[in-house]
Amino acid sequence: YWNTKYLQIYTKTNMSTMTDFVSDSVNSFTLDNNIDDNGNQENTHPIYTETKIVMDYSTDFPSLPLNVVSGSTKGSGISLKPAVKCSTVTRRITLTASERAGRLYEGERDMDCAEESKTCKKIASLTNTLIELSEARDGSLCIMVTGKGPNVDDAQARLIRELQTQITLSIKIPKEHFGAIIGVKGATLKKLEADYFCRVIIPKEDDGSIKIIGPKIHASKCCDKILEISKERSKTTSEDLEIPRKFYPWIRGPFNENVERWINSGNVKVNIPPVNVNSEVINVNGDREDVMRVVGEIKRIYSEKLEKVRTLSTKVPISQRRFIVGNRGSGIQEILKATDCAVEIPVDDCDNGTVILHGDQERIVDALSMVYARAASILCKEIPCPQWMHRYLIGSKGTHLQQLFPDKVALKIEFNDNGTVYIEAPQQEFQTSLATLEVEINRINSEMDHQIISIPAEFHRHIVGKGGANITKLRDDYGVSIVMPPEETNSLDVIIDGKKENVKKCLQHIKDLISRMENEKTRDIIIEHRFHRKIIGPKGESINKIRQQFPSVNLFFPDANDNDCDIIQIRGNKTEVDKVYTYLTKLNKEFIESSYQETAPIFKEFLKRIIGKGGVTINKIREETSTQIDLPLDSSPTGKVVVTGKKENVKKAIEMLTKIQEELANIVSIDVPIPPKAQRRFLFNGRRLLTDIENECGNVFFNIKEKSNKIVVRGPKVPVENAEKLVKDLLKTLNEQTEEVTIEADASYHKFLIGKQGSNLQALREKYPTVRILFPEEKAENANNINLIGKNDEVAAVKKILEARIEELRETVELTVDVPLEHQKHFLIKGSEVLKEIQSQNGNVQIFFPKINSNSTLVTIKGSEVCAQSAKNRILEIVDDLKAQVTIEVIIPNRYLRNILGSYKNAYNDILKECNVVIKLPDRRLAEEYNASGVCLGDIITISGRPENCEKAKAALLGLVPVTREIVVSREFHSALIGRGGKDIRNLQQLYNVGVQIPNESDNSDVIKVVGLSDKVEECIADIKSRVEELEKIAADNILKSFKLTVTIPIEYHQKLIGRKGVVVAGLRNKYDVQITFPKDEDKSEDIIIQGYEKNCNECKENMLSQVSQWESMITRCVKLDPRYHPRLIGTGGRNLRKLNEDFGVDIRLPAKNAEDPSLVVIAGYTEDDILNCIEHLKIEEEDYIDLLIERGQYTIERNVAPVQVQVKRSVEITGAPWQVNSHEQFPSIGTNLPITTLPINSVWGSRLHK
The missing domain is CATH 3.30.1370.10 (K Homology domain, type 1)
Structure with a gap:
C-alpha cells in the first residue's frame, strides 16, 4: 500500500517532490483516525506536491528609469525622487482639432463643446476624478485629469475613446498565435487594450483578420505590438512523444536528473504525465532548437531501454512496502541510480503484495536484493491496547514512553483510535521493544480501571461545582481522572480513570450524589424583605425549627442590605420543599395580616410606668397580644407609641395600654359626634387639623373610628374639655359658610409669621376665632403652603394680614452690626458654615463681612426688616458666646479616635450641635510626642465654648470611649457562637455595634472579650449568656441522643x-x-x-x-x-x-x-x-x-472513504538578485588586483549621495 501511494506521488508531475508522510522522530506519536474494521489503513491522507518556480531578478524585477547625467557618476540631490510618492496625480491630455471626434464648425462649436463637457462630467463621476476642459482658438482641446493614479488611468482611457477620432486597422496572423495574443484568461488582450486605448477584436474561426479600433497613433502601436507577439510565437515549437509509462523512470533519470538538466540547459519544458493521468504522451515545448535536441535524447533513451529492459515480479508484505519506497521515494531512486533498474508498485495491487522490477537482465538481480534488504530492514506490528491506556503509556509530555525506551532513535510508536498501538523498529531491536511494550500494557491493565457512567445533563453542573470546586475535590480525594463531556456534544457519559479501588469508590460516591439530587428540587417564594428577619427569628430560632422539621431542606435568603430583593430560595427533597413552600406561604399570609399598625394615645409622663421595671409590663402586653410595640425615642417630636400586629391584637394592645394609663392618672374620654362631611374635613391633609388642635391643647389624643360618626377625645380632664370646645366651635364654623385658602410663603418666613412662642399666631386667633392657621411640617412635601380654614370673611381678613406681612418680609432694609476683628474669623471658617446657617434660618438675608486687612468691625445685613433684625440678634448672640468662650482639654487615647469618628460618628456630630462647642482633634503626627507632664500630645482633645457647654461635651465624649468586658465561655461553644463563615458573630457585632474577640484554638482560652460602649457591651454580654445557655441545653440533649x-x-x-x-x-x-x-x-x-x-x-x-x-x-x-x-x-x-x-x-x-x-x-x-x-x-x-x-438481526454500516485530496505547494527561487554575492563588481574581494569598474548611475544599488 505504501509503495503504491508513494509511486503515485512520484510520477504525478515532472517537478513534483513527495511529502514525507512517515516521521523519523523518536517522539512522533500520531493518532490515525482512518483504520477500518479489519485493521487496514484507509487512504484518506491528502497528497502534497511541490512545484518550484525559477525567476530571474533582472527580467522579472526590472530597474526603474533614473535621470542619467552624462559625464558624471554623481547624482544631484535635487533630481532624486521623494521617499513617499504623492497619491494624487494630474495628467494633461491634448487633442488637436483634427483629432477631436466631431468636426467643429463655427455654428456647431458651442453645441459640441457642451456635449464634450457632459461626457467629461459623466466620466469624472464614474472614475472619481476631477476633469477640467480648455479649448484653444485653433480648435484644440486641453483636458486636465486629477485624482488617484489608477482612477486617472481609467479616466484617460475613457476620454480618448470618447473624444478622440477613432480608426480601424486589420492585420492577419496565423490562427495558432491567437492564444498568445489573448493570454491566460484574456490577461494579455486586456493589457493591450489598456495600454493603447484601443479595442482589439479577435475574429472567429472562419476569419483570420484581427481588428484594432482606436486613435490613429495608439492603434498603430497596438498593431506593432501584436505583430511582435506573433513573431516571438513563431520561434517556439511543441512536440508530443507517445512512450509507454514503464520507461518514464529512465527518461526522468535518478532523482529527476535528466529533466532538470534539460530545463537548465535551454529554454525548454518537459511535461511527463503523472500516475493519476491516463495518458502516455510526453510533451516537450520551448525554443525550436532546444526542443529538437531534447526530443532526440528522449527517443535515444527509449530505443536503448526498449531492447534491454526485462521485467521481474516478486511479493513483499504490504506493511513493508513503504520501507522500499523510502522517505519521499528516495529508496526507489537509490535503487534506480545504483542498479539502473526501476521499481514499480502497482496501484491496483493492494492484496497480494506484488512488486515489479524493470531493468537489464544482468542488474535486475542486484535490484531485487536491494528491494529485499530495504523491506526487511524494519519490522512493524499492531498490538491491542484500549484507548484510555494511551495517556498512561505516553505519560506527561511523553516522559513515561521515553523512560521505557531510552536511546531508541529508530523506534516509532503510534497510538490509534481503534484501540491499538502500532510499533515499528529495526530488526535487531524489534522483539525487545515489543516485549517491553506488552509488559507495560499488562501492568496498566491490572492496576488501573476505566469506567463510563451516564449522568443526566442537568446534574453535570452540580458535579463540576462553582469554578470546578466539586470535581477538583473528587479528583483530589480519590486520586482519579474525571472527564466531563463538552456541552456542545450533548453527551451524558462521564469518564473516570484511575486505580481500580479508587475508581470504584469515586463511582459509588457519584451514584449516591446523583441519587440524592434526583430526589431534590429548587423552588422560589416571594416574601417581602421586611419579613425575612421574622422568618429567621431572634438568634435564628425560627429558621432552626424549620430545619429541624425538614432536615433535607436549605433556605437561601438574599443579602440583608439588598432591600429590593424579596426572593427566598428553597432547595432539598421534593416532598419537603413543597411542604416548606406551603408553610412559608401560610407564614407570609400571617405576616401580612399582622402588619396592621396603629398609634396608641399614651402620654410621655406615663411611659416609664407603662414599660415597667426592666420592661416587664410592656413585654407582658407584647406576649399576650402577640404584637410589636415600638416606644418613642427621647428625641422624638411626636412621642407616640406605635403598635404593629394583627388588627384585633393591635386593638387589644391599645386597650390594655390605655387601661394602664387610666389607672395611673385621671384620664377621661369624650365622644364628639360629627357629620360625615366634617369627618372628611378632619381627616384631610393627613389629619393636619386635628394635629393642630392636639398641639394647641397638649396631652390630648383624637381618634376617629371606622364607620363611626364620632371623634373620641382622650386625655386629662382640663385639656380634653378645651379640645372638646375647640372641636365643637370648629364644627359650628364648618356648619356655616366656610372657606379653605392656601397661601404660599418661603419656609424661612414661617417662624416670623408665627412669632416668638407663637405670639403672632395667637393674636390672630384671638381676633379671628373661627380661623385655623395650619403651618406645614418641616419635611412636608408642600413646605411653603399655609392653609387657612374658617368663615369666609375672617379667612379673607387673615389672608390679607398674612400676605401683607409676607410682603414686609420681602422688603429689603440694611442694618449694621459691630463684630470685633478677633471674632470675624469664626463666621467665615469651614466654608462660612456659621454664616450660611444664620442666612438659612433668617429668610436668606445677605450678610457682608468687611474685607480682610481692612481693620473694619462693621458687618452689613440686607433683607427684610424682621429677618435682618433676627440675623443681627443671632450674630450678637454668637459674639457674646465667643467672648465668654473657654478652652478645656480632655484626654482620650488616640487609638479610640477612629471609633469616635467612625462607628460613633453620628453621636459625635450630635455633641457638636447640642452642646454648641468646637472640638479640635489632635494631629496624627503627634502620636509619639509627649508634653512636660508625660501626657501624649496625640491623646489631648481640646473643647472650646461656654464653660457649662464644654463640661457637658467632655462628659459626652468620655461616654464614647469604648470599654472592654470579659465573659467566660467554654471552648466547645466558640464555633457555634461564630456561626457558619462567621455569620452569627458578625450579626451580633452589628446588632450591638460592638467588637467581639474570640480566642484562637491554639490559645486554649475560654475568655471572650467584648469591646464597645458601656451600655451596648452589657446588652451584648447578656445576649451571649442566653445563647450559651441554649447551647448547653443542646449539648445535654446531644449526649442523650448519642x-x-x-x-x-x-x-x-x-x-x-x-x-x-x-x-x-x-x-x-x-x-x-x-x-x-x-x-x-x-x-x-x-x-x-x-x-x-x-x-x-x-x-x-x-x-x-x-x-x-x-x-x-x-x-x-x-x-x-x-x-x-x-x-x-x-x-x-x-x-x-x-x-x-x-x-x-x-x-x-x-x-x-x-x-x-x-x-x-x-x-x-x-x-x-x-x-x-x-x-x-x-x-x-x-x-x-x-x-x-x-x-433480531445485527447490521453494520458501510464506511465512506474520503477521496484523496491533492494539495500543491509552490516554492520560488530568484536568480541574479543583488543580495547574491557572486558579482565581483557589486562585491569585490579585498586584496585582489581586479580591474576597477565605475558603476553606472542606474546600478541596482542606486547612486551614492554626497552631501
Missing part, C-alpha cells in the same frame, strides 16, 4: 429495610427520631447500628425485628432466569417488578452484580400457590423475550 444500639439482621433483609430510595428507613428515622446506619456492601456484616434516645432506639429495634420475623416466615423458592431478561423483569424505575410483587403477593429478589450465579432469582411468599403462579408467569415471559432477541 445512645447506640446494635441489632443483627441477615444481609438479605437489609435492602427491604432500606426500601426503594430509602423510603422505609426514612420512615423509621422520622418516626423514632433516630439515626440508622447500615453496613457497606463490601463489609458483608449483619450488624445495623441505631443511634438516638435510648427509649426510641429500643422501640425502633423491636419494630425492625418484628418486620424481619414476618419476612422469615415467608416461603422461598429459587428459579433460574436468563440474565438478559432481568432488565425487562425490573422495568423502568422498577415498575414491572413492583407490579409483579403486588399481583402475586410475593417478594422477588434479583441477584447482586457480583453474584456467583447471575441467573438465580429468589421468590418469597406466604403461600406455595402464589410462588408457583409467579414462577410460571416469569418463565413464560422469559421464553418470549429470548425468542424476540434471537429474531
Whole structure:
C-alpha cells in the first residue's frame, strides 16, 4: 500500500517532490483516525506536491528609469525622487482639432463643446476624478485629469475613446498565435487594450483578420505590438512523444536528473504525465532548437531501454512496502541510480503484495536484493491496547514512553483510535521493544480501571461545582481522572480513570450524589424583605425549627442590605420543599395580616410606668397580644407609641395600654359626634387639623373610628374639655359658610409669621376665632403652603394680614452690626458654615463681612426688616458666646479616635450641635510626642465654648470611649457562637455595634472579650449568656441522643429495610427520631447500628425485628432466569417488578452484580400457590423475550472513504538578485588586483549621495 501511494506521488508531475508522510522522530506519536474494521489503513491522507518556480531578478524585477547625467557618476540631490510618492496625480491630455471626434464648425462649436463637457462630467463621476476642459482658438482641446493614479488611468482611457477620432486597422496572423495574443484568461488582450486605448477584436474561426479600433497613433502601436507577439510565437515549437509509462523512470533519470538538466540547459519544458493521468504522451515545448535536441535524447533513451529492459515480479508484505519506497521515494531512486533498474508498485495491487522490477537482465538481480534488504530492514506490528491506556503509556509530555525506551532513535510508536498501538523498529531491536511494550500494557491493565457512567445533563453542573470546586475535590480525594463531556456534544457519559479501588469508590460516591439530587428540587417564594428577619427569628430560632422539621431542606435568603430583593430560595427533597413552600406561604399570609399598625394615645409622663421595671409590663402586653410595640425615642417630636400586629391584637394592645394609663392618672374620654362631611374635613391633609388642635391643647389624643360618626377625645380632664370646645366651635364654623385658602410663603418666613412662642399666631386667633392657621411640617412635601380654614370673611381678613406681612418680609432694609476683628474669623471658617446657617434660618438675608486687612468691625445685613433684625440678634448672640468662650482639654487615647469618628460618628456630630462647642482633634503626627507632664500630645482633645457647654461635651465624649468586658465561655461553644463563615458573630457585632474577640484554638482560652460602649457591651454580654445557655441545653440533649444500639439482621433483609430510595428507613428515622446506619456492601456484616434516645432506639429495634420475623416466615423458592431478561423483569424505575410483587403477593429478589450465579432469582411468599403462579408467569415471559432477541438481526454500516485530496505547494527561487554575492563588481574581494569598474548611475544599488 505504501509503495503504491508513494509511486503515485512520484510520477504525478515532472517537478513534483513527495511529502514525507512517515516521521523519523523518536517522539512522533500520531493518532490515525482512518483504520477500518479489519485493521487496514484507509487512504484518506491528502497528497502534497511541490512545484518550484525559477525567476530571474533582472527580467522579472526590472530597474526603474533614473535621470542619467552624462559625464558624471554623481547624482544631484535635487533630481532624486521623494521617499513617499504623492497619491494624487494630474495628467494633461491634448487633442488637436483634427483629432477631436466631431468636426467643429463655427455654428456647431458651442453645441459640441457642451456635449464634450457632459461626457467629461459623466466620466469624472464614474472614475472619481476631477476633469477640467480648455479649448484653444485653433480648435484644440486641453483636458486636465486629477485624482488617484489608477482612477486617472481609467479616466484617460475613457476620454480618448470618447473624444478622440477613432480608426480601424486589420492585420492577419496565423490562427495558432491567437492564444498568445489573448493570454491566460484574456490577461494579455486586456493589457493591450489598456495600454493603447484601443479595442482589439479577435475574429472567429472562419476569419483570420484581427481588428484594432482606436486613435490613429495608439492603434498603430497596438498593431506593432501584436505583430511582435506573433513573431516571438513563431520561434517556439511543441512536440508530443507517445512512450509507454514503464520507461518514464529512465527518461526522468535518478532523482529527476535528466529533466532538470534539460530545463537548465535551454529554454525548454518537459511535461511527463503523472500516475493519476491516463495518458502516455510526453510533451516537450520551448525554443525550436532546444526542443529538437531534447526530443532526440528522449527517443535515444527509449530505443536503448526498449531492447534491454526485462521485467521481474516478486511479493513483499504490504506493511513493508513503504520501507522500499523510502522517505519521499528516495529508496526507489537509490535503487534506480545504483542498479539502473526501476521499481514499480502497482496501484491496483493492494492484496497480494506484488512488486515489479524493470531493468537489464544482468542488474535486475542486484535490484531485487536491494528491494529485499530495504523491506526487511524494519519490522512493524499492531498490538491491542484500549484507548484510555494511551495517556498512561505516553505519560506527561511523553516522559513515561521515553523512560521505557531510552536511546531508541529508530523506534516509532503510534497510538490509534481503534484501540491499538502500532510499533515499528529495526530488526535487531524489534522483539525487545515489543516485549517491553506488552509488559507495560499488562501492568496498566491490572492496576488501573476505566469506567463510563451516564449522568443526566442537568446534574453535570452540580458535579463540576462553582469554578470546578466539586470535581477538583473528587479528583483530589480519590486520586482519579474525571472527564466531563463538552456541552456542545450533548453527551451524558462521564469518564473516570484511575486505580481500580479508587475508581470504584469515586463511582459509588457519584451514584449516591446523583441519587440524592434526583430526589431534590429548587423552588422560589416571594416574601417581602421586611419579613425575612421574622422568618429567621431572634438568634435564628425560627429558621432552626424549620430545619429541624425538614432536615433535607436549605433556605437561601438574599443579602440583608439588598432591600429590593424579596426572593427566598428553597432547595432539598421534593416532598419537603413543597411542604416548606406551603408553610412559608401560610407564614407570609400571617405576616401580612399582622402588619396592621396603629398609634396608641399614651402620654410621655406615663411611659416609664407603662414599660415597667426592666420592661416587664410592656413585654407582658407584647406576649399576650402577640404584637410589636415600638416606644418613642427621647428625641422624638411626636412621642407616640406605635403598635404593629394583627388588627384585633393591635386593638387589644391599645386597650390594655390605655387601661394602664387610666389607672395611673385621671384620664377621661369624650365622644364628639360629627357629620360625615366634617369627618372628611378632619381627616384631610393627613389629619393636619386635628394635629393642630392636639398641639394647641397638649396631652390630648383624637381618634376617629371606622364607620363611626364620632371623634373620641382622650386625655386629662382640663385639656380634653378645651379640645372638646375647640372641636365643637370648629364644627359650628364648618356648619356655616366656610372657606379653605392656601397661601404660599418661603419656609424661612414661617417662624416670623408665627412669632416668638407663637405670639403672632395667637393674636390672630384671638381676633379671628373661627380661623385655623395650619403651618406645614418641616419635611412636608408642600413646605411653603399655609392653609387657612374658617368663615369666609375672617379667612379673607387673615389672608390679607398674612400676605401683607409676607410682603414686609420681602422688603429689603440694611442694618449694621459691630463684630470685633478677633471674632470675624469664626463666621467665615469651614466654608462660612456659621454664616450660611444664620442666612438659612433668617429668610436668606445677605450678610457682608468687611474685607480682610481692612481693620473694619462693621458687618452689613440686607433683607427684610424682621429677618435682618433676627440675623443681627443671632450674630450678637454668637459674639457674646465667643467672648465668654473657654478652652478645656480632655484626654482620650488616640487609638479610640477612629471609633469616635467612625462607628460613633453620628453621636459625635450630635455633641457638636447640642452642646454648641468646637472640638479640635489632635494631629496624627503627634502620636509619639509627649508634653512636660508625660501626657501624649496625640491623646489631648481640646473643647472650646461656654464653660457649662464644654463640661457637658467632655462628659459626652468620655461616654464614647469604648470599654472592654470579659465573659467566660467554654471552648466547645466558640464555633457555634461564630456561626457558619462567621455569620452569627458578625450579626451580633452589628446588632450591638460592638467588637467581639474570640480566642484562637491554639490559645486554649475560654475568655471572650467584648469591646464597645458601656451600655451596648452589657446588652451584648447578656445576649451571649442566653445563647450559651441554649447551647448547653443542646449539648445535654446531644449526649442523650448519642445512645447506640446494635441489632443483627441477615444481609438479605437489609435492602427491604432500606426500601426503594430509602423510603422505609426514612420512615423509621422520622418516626423514632433516630439515626440508622447500615453496613457497606463490601463489609458483608449483619450488624445495623441505631443511634438516638435510648427509649426510641429500643422501640425502633423491636419494630425492625418484628418486620424481619414476618419476612422469615415467608416461603422461598429459587428459579433460574436468563440474565438478559432481568432488565425487562425490573422495568423502568422498577415498575414491572413492583407490579409483579403486588399481583402475586410475593417478594422477588434479583441477584447482586457480583453474584456467583447471575441467573438465580429468589421468590418469597406466604403461600406455595402464589410462588408457583409467579414462577410460571416469569418463565413464560422469559421464553418470549429470548425468542424476540434471537429474531433480531445485527447490521453494520458501510464506511465512506474520503477521496484523496491533492494539495500543491509552490516554492520560488530568484536568480541574479543583488543580495547574491557572486558579482565581483557589486562585491569585490579585498586584496585582489581586479580591474576597477565605475558603476553606472542606474546600478541596482542606486547612486551614492554626497552631501
